[in-house]
Structure formats: C-alpha cells, structure tokens
Amino acid sequence: MVTLREEREAPPSAEPPARVRPVPRDRAVVALVVSFLAGLALYWVPLRGVDLAAMNGYGLVSVLPIATLAGAFVLVVTFFATLALDRPRRALLAVQLVALVCALHGLAPALEELARPPTAWQHLGFVEYITRTGEPHVMLDARYSWPGFFAAAGFVTRAAGIEDLEPIMHWSPVGLELLYLVAYYLVLRVMWADWRAKWTAAWLLVAADWVGQDYFAPQGLGFVLYLLLLGILLNWFMPHRDEPAWRPGRRRFPFGPAGLMTPGERRVGHPGPGERTAAFAVALGIFAITVATHQLTPYLMLFAVTGLVLVGRCALRGLPILMAVLTASWIGYMAKAYWEGQSDSLFSGIGNLFDTLGSSVAGRVTKSSAELAAVQQTRILIAVAVVSLAFCGLYRRRRRRFDDRAAMVLLLVPFLAIGLQNYGGEITLRVYLFVLPGACLLMAYLFFPTAFPVARPVRAAGAAAVCGLLVAGSFLFVRFGNENFEQVRPGEVQAFHEMLRQAPQGRINLVWQTGLKGPMGAFPQAPWGLSSQERWDYTELQAPRRPEDIRPILNALKRQPGGYFLTTRSNEEYNHYFFALPEDYGPRLVKALESSPELRPVFRHRDADVFALRTQPGPAPQVTPPLPFEVGRTAWTQVGVLSTVLLTIVLVTREVARIRGRLPRRGAHPVLRGFGYATWPLVALCLFVIFERFHVLGS
Structure with missing residues (x-):
C-alpha cells in the first residue's frame, strides 16, 4: 500500500515522455486489413463480366475469372494469418468470417437474377397455398404433413406486409449460413480448446458446407434449430464435474493412451434452477417446432441428445424419451396422410444399409457426362477427407489426453440416419451436413490440439491455411457444379x-x-x-x-x-x-x-x-376440393391420444423436478416417485396405439 501510494504521489517527470513506437504486431494487423480488402476487391469486381451462358459441365467454376480465384486465395490466407497473431482480433476475424459466407454462399445469388434452385419455388407454392387457404393440402404433397416452416413463413411475411418473397429466397443461403454460425457459437463456447481452434472450426463449417441445403427450405431452418438445441443443452445442462460421468479415471480410451483424461468441454457460468428451467422450456419448444417442420431433423436431434446423455454430457436423462414420444406422436397422428396405405414402403428402408448407400452415393454419379461425374466424385472425396481428418484430429487430442465426448457424438451419431430411409437418394448428403459440426471441430483440433495457445502459432496456422485452401477451392468446384440446370x-x-x-x-x-x-x-x-x-x-x-x-x-x-x-x-x-x-x-x-x-x-x-x-379436346377438368384434415379413428386412437398427453405431462414434470433438485438419487418425493412408476406403462400404451394405427390405417 505504501509503495502504491508513493507511486501515485510521485511528481511528474520534467522530461516529456518518449514517443512510443508502433509495435510490429500492429503493423501486421494493418497489413492483414489491407490484404483482406484487396482480396475482396479481387474477388467481387471481376464478376461483373461473367457470362453464365458459357458454363460447361463443371458448372459455375468454369466461368469464374482468374482474378476472382486469386481473391479467394487472398481471403483464405489472410484469415489464417490473422490466427497466427499473438492474441485474437475478434472484430477482424468476425468480419473475415462474414465475408467468407458472402463470397462462397453469396456467389450464385450475386450472379443470377432469381432465387435458386427450382425446389425453392415449390416451397414458395406451399407458402402461397397455406396463406391463401389457411390449411395444408396433405393429399397433394407429403411435405404438407410437416407444414411448420411454410405456415410460419406465410404468417411472418403477411404480418410484415411483404408481398414478394423472392428477395428473401434469393439471399437465404447467406442468411442461413450466418444463422448457422450464431448457433454454432453456443456449441464452441463450451469446448475446452484454444481460441484458434474455435475460429478455425467456425470457418470450416462455412467452407465445407457444399451440400446446398441452405436455400429457402425447412432443412436449412431445421439445421439451425439442431445447432441451437445442442448449444442450449451443452451450455445449461452440462453435468457437474463431481458426478461420475466427469470423474477422470485410469483406464484405456480408444485412439489414445491410458491415464488421466481432461474433459474436452467445460461448464460455462453457474445457471440457477430458474434459468435452467427456462432453458429447458426453450429447448423443448425448439424440438416441438422441428417435429412440425421437417421429416428427418427430429430423428437426428434425438440421436444426438441420446448420445450426449449416454456419454454424460447432458443432465436431462429423460429428455430422449420425451423427444421420442413427441416424434412418434406427430408421425402417428398428424402425418397420417403421409403413411396411410403405404406403411410397407414407409418402413422398407429401415436396415437396408447397403442399398441406401449404393443409391445415395454411387447411384448419384452420372455416367453420361465426364465433367459432371468429376464434380460428383469430388464431392464424395471431400466427404471422406473431412471425416478422415476429423478422426486424425480426435487422435491428436487423445494423445494430449483430452476426452472429447461431445465432439465424438456430433461426429458419429448422424450416421445412424443411413439405416432409416433412402430419403429420395439424398440421405448421405443430409448425414454429411449433420456430421459437419463435430467434424469441423475435430479438424480444427488437428492443427490446434491443446486448450492453451500453441507454441508455434505461425507453423500451425500455415498448416491450417493449406487445408483451408483445399476446402475453399473444392467448395467452388463442387458447390455450383449443377448450376447449368439448378439455376432458375x-x-x-x-x-x-x-x-x-x-x-x-x-x-x-x-x-x-x-x-x-x-x-x-x-x-x-x-x-x-x-x-x-x-x-x-x-x-x-x-x-x-x-x-x-x-x-x-x-x-x-x-x-x-x-x-x-x-x-x-x-x-x-x-x-x-x-x-x-x-x-x-x-x-x-x-x-x-x-x-x-x-x-x-x-x-x-x-x-x-x-x-x-390449337383445338382443345374439351373443357379443362374442375379442381378437386381438398379433403379436410383428420387424425383418423381406430378402436384405440382416443386412448392413445390421452396416454400421449399424460405421458408428456409426466416426463416434463420429472425433468423440471430433476432440474430443480427435487429428484435425489434416493428418497424421492412419493408423488414424483409415482410419476416414475407411471412412465413405462404409458410409454408401452402409446407405442401399442401407434403400431395399431399403422396396422389398421396403413394396410
């Protein structure tokens, strides 16, 4: 205290302070900013002269100017050079990340007059029909059985007074990719990793997403909700480290040595019971919206949450059962028009792993065009390379004794969807999309494997830059390879x-x-x-x-x-x-x-x-009025609906009680213990009624 007081009261020096010279690292930041701006100019300015009619079988990349490709090179290098600095420049990195989204996913929207692909315009027709009639036409298209996205789009646009949805459709790839990053931030926030690894993972998520599901479609929204759900569970429901799932032990782990393992995730903050209850309500609402919005995403959510619970990275142990009940109930009651009369074909894809892989991988490679076949084969190679590099990153983290259970779950559980259904030959594309969050994180660990800054950041960032150039270059090659016939x-x-x-x-x-x-x-x-x-x-x-x-x-x-x-x-x-x-x-x-x-x-x-x-054979047929929506009746339907409602109430009550500490391991409250006894009989009754409906109405 005396020393501090003396220093504070010391008279100022008579000599003027020496002028501080700019630190060399500040010059490096200025150079990076200038290079980044030059890369943007190189990328965008030459695109004004692109002739889309001159495309060949390689698609959009065949007409891109050399200067644009050089600009993309500069943008990639400047991002990873920013990672080589001694501390994070978050504003610069964020601007570079947004610029990458615009450069890659905004390329076709900037060059083409209308939104792409044709499927986006079909979805516009769904929105138009629901907005005009006030109800879905479930007998017209299977997607009307999951009308959440279309109904929400119609409601929001009508409330906002928007009459033309084309501009929103046009730039939805850029908007959805930015939403991916916002949701992915919640996942990266809990990872015990170097800041460079987190920024690299976010960059890779954008650059490796060539699947093209970010157009105006329920799948793009479903992926955002998927990431949001995982982020909420990892941030608010990570178990305490004193629980058995978090206690390190001396045992041999796959892909690494024996010994003490450090969890690859960490608890962020100390949320109280009220905050966690609100987070649970939000997570449940997100899943309920997804169930009504998309056919496939609820299953991938269910697989991921179940995996997190099993590996001890989610404290909501009853949530997978609740999610399964909601999913099965929507399929069994609300989507009756989808499976009625065709239950055999609905379940025919379950377990046909090799047939599904054959039709959705090798079956998607054309034999009529060598150029287009090269694009399609490159997509397969990219997917294999991304997963392979992810396993290499996992191995390197294991060598550093990090136990990345959450990342492993995000990487592996989407592959379970291959055994469900062919999904129109696109199931492997959807699996690759949902693999990306875990794969990109583990790929980043390949270059930055520790939780602390690496000793040689320039060397690690250089290796990551080489990988980034390959990923971004392959994106430009394969993302718009179908642009000859996918542009509208x-x-x-x-x-x-x-x-x-x-x-x-x-x-x-x-x-x-x-x-x-x-x-x-x-x-x-x-x-x-x-x-x-x-x-x-x-x-x-x-x-x-x-x-x-x-x-x-x-x-x-x-x-x-x-x-x-x-x-x-x-x-x-x-x-x-x-x-x-x-x-x-x-x-x-x-x-x-x-x-x-x-x-x-x-x-x-x-x-x-x-x-x-010139001469019509007769008057045009009249439009058949749609059949009203109905759940369908069987002998047990009313019992099934009642049991589903009761089971949902029981499961929600037990999870809220668990969050608020009312479910101790022993000696639980008699009422809550009674709820536990009622769970499995209600589950059995719900499953029985759903299968009874499939048997009676689906045959």
Missing part, C-alpha cells in the same frame, strides 16, 4: 405465370420430357408449383431419340384437356448431362413444335417455350 431463369418463372393467366380456372396438365426410360416419378427442372399447386397435373414423357418426333407430345395433350407442353433450358441441360441427350436436342425440339400445324405457341422466351393444341 427469368423466362421459366414467366412461363408458369403465363399458363396460369391463360387458364384462369380448371386443372392444368403440364407435359414435359425426361431422358430416363420409364416413369421417373419426378418433376421438370423448372419452378413448377410456384402458385396454385392444387391445379397442376404433371405428365412425363420419355424423350425419343429424334426430337423431331413429336407424336408422343401430341397424344399426351389430346388425352387431357387444358394441357400445355413445357420445355425449359434448365430441363434440356439436365437431360443432356444426366441422360446424354444431344446438346442441340432442345433447339431441334422447339423447331419441330413450331412447324406443327396442330400446336400454337403460348409463351416464347430464350429461357422456356410453351405450346398448346
């Missing part, structure tokens, strides 16, 4: 609006061609169903070898009144690259349609052409 051209949207204008009432039979032999059961590469979805019928025709043979088209138009034949440049490109139709097939087909005396042009555009019969 303005004329294609205008074509559908013109058909609706010329056919103000009745059903519309849309005839189109595919290069696949036999019924494909799919739809044209076009923004079909963007409005008035209940009015459209779709008739697919196998394209003949000679496009001049238009007899199948004429016959299809004559079989049903109110028919139109549509050909779009996107659909023609799809038939060329996937089914090896000649490159000039589309122009030759349009020329043959023009010369036919039985057809009249309805819409002509460089992007699409629509033709109809």
